[in-house]
Every structure is written in structure tokens, then in C-alpha cells.
Amino acid sequence: MSDAKRSDVTPQANPPQRALTLHRELTAVWSDLPGWRGVLASVNHTTIGLRFMATAGVFFAIGGVLSMLIRAQLATPRGAFLDTALYNQIFTMHGSIMMFLFAIPMLEGLALWLLPKILGARDMAFPRLSALGYWCYLFGGTIILLSLLAGVAPDGGWFMYTPLSDKTYTPGINADVWLLGITFVEISAVAAAVEITVTILRCRSAHMPLSRMPLMGWYMLGTSVMMLVGFPPLILGSILLEMERAFGWPFFDVARGGDPLLWQHLFWLFGHPEVYIIFLPAAGALSTIIPVMSRTTILGYGAVVAAVLGLVFLSFGLWVHHMFTVGIPHMALAFFSAASALVAVPTAVQVFAWIGTIWKGRPQLKLPMLYVLGFFLTFVMGGLTGVMLAIVPFNWQAHDTAFVTAHLHYVLIGGFVFPLMAALTYWMPLICGRARVPKLGEAAFWLILIGFHGTFFIMHLTGLLGMPRRIDIYPDNPEWVLPNLVSSIFSMVLAMGFALFVFDMVMQWFFGALSRRNPWQAPTLDWAMALPAPAYNFASLPAPGRDDAAAAVPLARGEGILPGAPRGWRETLVVEPGSGRPDHIAVLPDNTILPLATAAVIGSFFMLMLAGIYWLTPVAIMAIVLVVWRWGMVMGTGQDHAPVHAAPGLPLPLHWQVRGTLAYGGAVATLVADGSLYACLLFGVGFLSVVAPGWPAPESGLTGVWPAVLVAVALGAMAVGSVTARLAEAGRGGDLARQRALLGVAAGVLALVALAGLALLLDDPRRHARDALRGVLLGFAVVHGVIAALLALRTYADARDGRMGPSRRGATPVWRLWQDFALATTAVSALLVAGQELF
Amino acid sequence: MRWVVGMMAGPVLWAVLFAAVYALHGIGCAWGWTGVAAPFGSLHIVAMAGVWLAGLVLHVGILAAAPKGPAREARLHRMGAWIGLVASGLTLLPVLLTSTCG
Secondary structure, eight states, rough: OOOHHHHHHHHOOOOOOHHHHHHHHHHHHHOOOOOHHHHOOOEEEEEEEOOOHHHHHHHHHHHHHHHHHHHHHHHHHOOOOOOOOHHHHHHHHHHHHHIIIIIIIHHHHHHHHHHHHHHHSOOOOOHHHHHHHHHHHHHHHHHHHHHHHHTTOOSSSTTOTTTSSTTTTTOSHHHHHHHHHHHHHHHHHHHHHHEEEEEEEEHTTTTOOOGGSSHHHHHHHHHHHHHHHHHHHHHHHHHHHHHHHOOOOOSGGGGOOOOOOHHHHHHHHHHHHHHHHHHHHHHHHHHHHHHHHHHHHHHOOOOOOHHHHHHHHGGOOOOGGGGSSSSHHHHHHHHHHHHHHTHHHHHHHHHHHHHHHHSSSOEEEEEEEHHHHHHHHHHHHHHHHHHHHHHHHHHHHTTBBBHHHHHHHHHIIIIIHHHHHHHHHHHHHHSSOOOOTTTTTHHHHHHHHHHHHEEEHHHHHHHTTBTTOOOOTTTOOOGGHHHHHHHHHHHHHHHHHHHHHHHHHHHHHHHSSSSSTTOOOOOSSSGGSSSSSOOTSSSSSTTTTBBBBGGGHHHHTTTTTTTTTSSSSSSEEEEOOOTOEEEEEEEEEEOHHHHHHHHHHHHHHHHHHHHTTTGHHHHHHHHHHHHHHHHTTSSSSSSOOEEEEEEEEEEEEEEGGGSSSSHHHHHHHHHHHHHHHHHHHHHHHHHHHHTTTSSSSOOOOOOOHHHHHHHHHHHHHHHHHHEEEEEEEEHOSSHHHHHHHHHHHHHHHHHHHHHHHHHHHHHHHOOOOHHHHHHHHHHHHHHHHHHHHHHHHHHHHHHTOOOBBTOOOTTTHHHHHHHHHHHHHHHHHHHHHHHHHHH | OOOHHHHHHHHHHHHHHHHHHHHHHHHHHHTTTTSEOOOTHHHHHHHHHHHHHHHHHHHHHHHHHOOOOOOOHHHHHHHHHHHHHHHHHHTTTHHHHSSSSO
């Protein structure tokens, strides 16, 4: 029987072992290093996930303090608490911190911490990427925060509209801090999205099909795919705006063929899906907690999955509803208005599924359930005002008023913060191993609920009375005084509630009584382990018949798959994406400071950009390349390994000897994000060409035969690279693969030389938006060409150093994938420019 | 994994149609298609409605090709097909109802 067919068979149980022996063996392999080395070098998902959540909590507190300052200023009509300039910085930082430094990292942290546990794995697919994401987040967030202390914080509102944020109207570095800092943090988000996607598809317990996995998996999968597609528009927009500010490339300058509306499109192409990116993990937590608290199973699993699917797609068809007042034609408004109203349907399906679950069960009003009820009350109201804002005539009246501020807080606090607090109180015993101190949590809940609705319910009225967002004084509008005062008073109640919530968490962590195992009697795998969760999660991995919380003891005794760590490696099971059939064993990386070093050199690039020392940035880029090269150096193996017997009758190969590895899946996910960025760039070209004033562009300098020759050389060399990547993979090891990889490197260099020649022929990109866009298209091709050449070089090094062999492919599958992508996008760009020239 | 691909086919087609019709709307307004006569109306309306209706036919095809039966995978496949069909039908309906470039 072949290995593949063998893994179709339900694995038999491994013989039981002494649980304590397994625990010690696994702890020695999976634990963080002691002391400071552990702080700097940890890659374990439990540690990194908790760090993400704790850091996000700190940023939430800082954002909360800023909101208190805003409310103090607005408590009276002539507030002199803050001057206008500082007020602008504070409301911008409040929004930016809450969205980019609290909500997204918090959901990333929850996903990193929880997913392996609830799916039955030992870690995330890419532990070093988890750590890199954390350090990028911490460094980027710190840069943004320090700007506030230095008095140069962003001050153009959290959506940084142009022309307010361009060099003319924001001449200082305030906007640069936002653009560079947020982009730095977004690296962390995309990294998290890649590994969440791959983890859910490949790192589940044996024979857990997608159609039976916990709903949390579906929600997180939807979230991560949305992040892969939704974040690149913002990254692209930030790059373009920073290039305009730094080098004068006029993407948003009307006088030179740009258009400020392009920024709005790119921002909200990210910004509206972002709302659902935040909501879906929270909804996943609700779908996990509500059945447990109601002592039943979820009602309508299939309908909920379909609702997630609907939300993931429809949320990308709503972005223009943030732009209803910019003068878009009626028909386009109607498209987006209809989509905005329609998206309420899948949301409502979930709400009714949760209500039905409570209805059919025996609900218990424990603390997580209180927060669930708070969610229902708050989020449904926010959703309904969302439907109101989806209707164009109402939107025109309420646009940019306090009504919108109230709506977004109902949606974000209702749809994310209340479920998050339900989740924290629910999983806290698994985090710290202790039960909570009675009553404190209930008091915090009521303070938060009353404080929130007291603050924001009346804000709807303030908005309907006409009060605009973001003003610091309102001396001529006495009708706004009372509602603002009420909001300010209740906001202090809300702040006290959050402070008490944190106090409750701290009390539980340090002074709570030891919790019994599975205190909520939940059925999911996250509770099939000791409290607090050990570094390795499961002493043996779950398998059919031992795949719920009741299997805690058999799994601890090694009766599941892959017991212990007999080879001294961090091993976890990789399954086929759809069926969950065991595929191979992945050996995950050990503790390392490489992610920290990588984040540091990436940070140095951003700092140099921020300081305007552009001539030194190539050094930082070289440093990034060198450090990333190290990532590859420590991977791979110089020999073939025998299959691992994960269970009786279940021999599985190690990941070095299979093609469809986690790394390959990660490369595919990365290219999805990359493809989204490229598609947005094409959208930018199309949008400015068709809609922007200031077109047609001045006469092009791309005349004569040389541009066509250089493009043909570049494309030809890239095509040769694609062929050699295939040949190198087919050759696998030995001189042949080495020679083919070297040919790939040479082809890559030739393509880059041709592209560099083309750059010399381009018109001055500062002249017109068309020329600037051509510069960006060429830059995109160059960056991808460089990476393809480096992957070819990596393959050469793998072949030379014996990391490739008859059954070991090294980096060739990823090189081939990347090379094909580079070739395809460069060809499309060439066709686009040729089309501009011809028509 | 085939059922996952099948489940996504409808929503993916919606996304393609939505992007295509929105692009046609912008291009038609910029290039003056509203003033170009065509059978059943202006070239602008005909182009957008043609793409939309062709897409709806494809949606119906996806729905018809979805597997029958009570298995969860089959039901998810069908639900995906319905999501795409309803989304395309409703969000692009304005092609027939409102003025184009005003």
C-alpha cells in the first residue's frame, strides 16, 4: 500500500505512554528560551499571540485616553483644553491607533494564539513570520506613538485624504509618519494573513474536513483572505502618496493629471472591507461561545458558512458608499447603495443563527454571555444605522456628521469590542490557568454598557442636529451643548468600565484560584489540554475518535498522532486542504532572533525614508536582502529522511521531501496579496486615464525602436527564467540543477539590465500622472525581477550545498511560481503602455 | 476541494461582473457612449446590460450545475451559487433603472 493511500485510512491509536514523560520531552523542544533571550527569540504561537494581544491592549488604552481628551474638549462649546492643531493630531491618532494598532493586531493575536489550539495543531504554519509580524507591529506602532510625543503626529484624519495630506497642505512630516508607520504595521498584517490562511487550510487535525471544522476556522479563513486582498490597496495608496510627497510624482495632483479621488478609492477599497475584517473574527468568537453558553450546538452551520462567504465577497462592493458626496454619477451610486443594503442580509443570517442557538439551548448568564448580549444590543443598532447610511439621500444629509461617528462606534465597539471581551473572559482560564474573581467582571460590563450607550446613542441626535465631525469648538450652536455634555459625562463612565475590566483581568491572572480543566464544558479542541496551555498544545495530535475536548487525557498520554518529540524537532501534522487527509510532517523552526533582526532592518528603511535620507535607503534594502537570505540558509536539509510513523500504519514523509509544503502555500498566498496590489495599480491607471481631469497626457518620449527592443529582451529573459526554473526542479540536485539555476540567475540579471535601460527612456515622472504611473509599473517589474533572480540564486546555493536531491526540491517550486508571476505582470504592464502609445 | 471552488464560483462571478459593469460605466461616461445609438437604447446601456445579462445566464448555469442532495458540501455549493446570482441580480439592477452619467 502506498503512503498516500495509507494516510486515507483512519489512523490507529498509538500505545499510551506516561504523560509526564511526554510533557517534559515536548516542553524541552517547544519552550521559549529562558530570560531575555526568550523575549527576543521566541517564535511560539502562544507567546507571540499573547504579546500581540497585550500590546494591542496597551494601544487600546492609549487610544482610549486620547478619546477622553477629545470628549473633554467637546464637553463645552468653547473648550480651551486643546488647541486646534493638537486636537487635529489627537483625533487622527485616536482613529489610527484604534484601527491599525488595536483592532487589527488584536484579531491577529487572537488568531495566532487560538487557531492551532482549536484546529488541533502544535503551532502556526510559519512561526518566524508570526514573530516578524509582531516586531514590525511593535516598531511601527512605536514610531507612530513617538510622533505624538514629539508633536509631529499625523493630523489629517485617520483616512488621510488628499490634498489635505499632500506636501502643500501638510508640509511637515506628520503625514509621512502615518504613511510610513502604517505601511510598516501593514507588513505585519499581511504576514499574519498569509500564515492564518495556510494554517487553516493545512494545519488541522487529521481527517478534519473543511466542511466540519469549527466555525472559528471559517471566520478566520474569511478574514485572512480579505486581508490578503484588502490591505494591498492601502499599501499601494500609501506608497503612491509617499512618492508624491517625497519625489513629486503627481498621482493625486489635479494640475498634473492626478486625482484626489484615486486616494479615496484606494483607501476605502481597504477601509470598508476592513470593517468586516474586524467583525469576522469577533463573529467567530461569538459562534464558538454562544453554543457553549447555551449548552447546545450552533444552529445552521451551513448557513453561517454561506453568510461568511457572502460577507467576504460583498464587503468588497461597498467602498464607494464612503464617497457618496463626491459627485459620482447616480448609476454608480445605485450599484454601491444596493450592495451596501444587501450586505445586511448575511449579517442578519448570522444574528438569527445566534439567536436561534440561544433559543434552542439552555442559556447560562455567565460573564461571557453578558458581553454577548451587549453585542446583540449594540451591533444590531449599528447595523441598522448602517442600512440608513447605505441609502444615498440620507447619506447626503448625514455625511461627515456626528451621526456617522456614532454609527461607526456602534459597529466597531458592538461588533468587535463586546465580542472580544466575551472572548477574553471565555478563554482567560486557558491563557492563565486561573478562574476569575467573582463580581468584578459583571460590574465592569454594566459600566461599559451604560457608558457606551450613554456616550454614543445621543451622538446620533447630535449628528442629526448637524454637528460635523472633527470640530474642536462650536460656540454658535447652543443646540449641540447638552448632547455633547451628556456624551462626555458617559464617556468617563465608559472609561471607568474599561479600566475595571483590565483590573479584573489582572486580578484573575495573578490572584485567581486555579481553574479546573475545561471550566465551560466546551466541546472544542482548545480545551483538550492542560491549563494554562502548554507550549506544544498537544502531547499527541488529535485524530478521528480523539478530536474533541473529551480526548484530553488520551492525547496527553500520546494516543493521538505524532506523540512527543522523539527526534528533538518541532513537528506538526500537515493535511490536505479539503479533506484533512494527513499529507506530511512539517518540521518547524526553533527559537531565533532572525525575525527581530529582519524587523529592525526593515524599520531602518522606514526611518531613513521618514528622515528624508533617501540616498542611504539602498543600504537598508541591501541589509534586508542579506537578513532575508539568512532565513533561507537555516532551512533545508542535506540528506533524505525516512518517513515518520505518526501512528500505527501511518508513515508520513517530512516536508523537505514533498512539493506541496507549507512554504509553497505561503508563496501562493503572498502572490494573492501581490496580485491584489498589482490589480489596484491597474485600477489606478484606468481610473486616472478615464476619469481624471488633465488628460490626455503630454506627448510621450517612448518613441523609436529601443523601448520595444528593451521590453522584448526583458520579457524574453523572464521567459527563459521560467523555463529554467522548471528544468532546475526537474533536474533536482547535482550539477544539472546548479547549471540551470545559474542560467536562471543570468536571465534574471539580463532582464534587470533591460528594465534599467527602459527606465532611462521614460519621461520625467514628475511631469504628469501617466509618466509617474509608468515609473511605478516599471518599478513593480524591477522589484519582482530582483526577487526572481534572488530565488534563482537561492536555488543555485541549495543545489551547491546539497540541500537539493532526488526527493528534495529546495526553493525551486517557489522560484518557478514567482518567476511566472513576474513574467505575467511585466507582460501585462508592457501591453498596457503599448496600448496607451497606440491608442 | 472541488466543492470549495464550486461554492466560490458564484461570488467570484459576481465580483467580475460588478467590476466589469462599473468599469464600463466609467468608460462609457468618459467616452460619450450615452450619445451613441444602439439597438434597445444607447451604446452605454446596451454594453452594461449585455454584460450583466450574460453574467446572469452564467449564474443560472452555475446554479444548475451545482450538485443536488443533502450533503453539507453540496448545500454549501448551492448556497454559494445562490449568493452570486442574487448579488449580481440586485446590485447591478440599476443598469436598467437609473440615469447613467448624471
